[in-house]
Amino acid sequence: MPPHLTADLQWPDRWSRQEAVELAGDYEAVPSGRSWTGKILAGWGLAGLADDVGLVASELLTNAVRATLAGGGASPVRLWLLGGQSCAVLLAWDAANDLPRRGDAGPCDERGRGLAIVDAIAARWGWYALPPQDASATSAGGKVVWALIGTLPFSRRRRSQ
Ligand SMILES: Nc1ncnc2c1ncn2[C@@H]1O[C@H](COP(=O)(O)OP(=O)(O)OP(=O)(O)O)[C@@H](O)[C@H]1O
Numbered sequence: 001m002p003p004h005l006t007a008d009l010q011w012p013d014r015w016s017r018q019e020a021v022e023l024a025g026d027y028e029a030v031p032s033g034r035s036w037t038g039k040i041l042a043g044w045g046l047a048g049l050a051d052d053v054g055l056v057a058s059e060l061l062t063n064a065v066r067a068t069l070a071g072g073g074a075s076p077v078r079l080w081l082l083g084g085q086s087c088a089v090l091l092a093w094d095a096a097n098d099l100p101r102r103g104d105a106g107p108c109d110e111r112g113r114g115l116a117i118v119d120a121i122a123a124r125w126g127w128y129a130l131p132p133q134d135a136s137a138t139s140a141g142g143k144v145v146w147a148l149i150g151t152l153p154f155s156r157r158r159r160s161q
């Protein structure tokens with residue numbers, strides 16, 4: 001289970017399938033993490049989510065690696081994938097203490113679109129900072145950025161009520 005899973009995502013019955021991977025904090029992590037999500041989703045019978053999850057993984061990992069390298073650290077980055085019936089949650093951790101900032105990229109800006117892409121794809125997404133020293137030793141500060149992709153079970157239930 002990812003560290004300090006935010007209360008919004010604590011639906012244990014929905015996340016019967018969980019996988020995690022740790023990758024070196026360099027740009028190789030981006031294609032590696034993307035292909036890792038594709039393989040896991042295929043194994044779960046959720047290959048239909050693979051393109052969207054892969055794109056989100058690329059954006060979150062690029063940000064995580066960029067923040068890690070900017071901090072001069074040699075820290076790894078971590079990914080978790082939680083599988084529901086028709087949705088998945090991707091969580092990406094990095095050790096940098098800076099937090100994501102939603103930009104307002106103009107037409108001529110070359111940067112500042114990654115989180116807008118995540119926002120367009122994900123049903124829900126967000127981030128949370130971790131305490132500097134996690135007692136479980138699964139983190140040393142930093143933050144988790146997460147995105148839920150696919151159809152939320154509780155949305156279906158609400159609509160049918
Ligand atoms: N994991 C992270 N750690 C620290 N800061 C982050 C992280 N993710 C995003 N940010 C901050 O949020 C800003 C916006 O991120 P976003 O992905 O939208 O744009 P970008 O990475 O600057 O450009 P692009 O994704 O278009 O190449 C980043 O410039 C960075 O300052």
Ligand SMILES: [Mg+2]
Nearest residue numbers: 062063114115
């Ligand atoms: Mg980005």
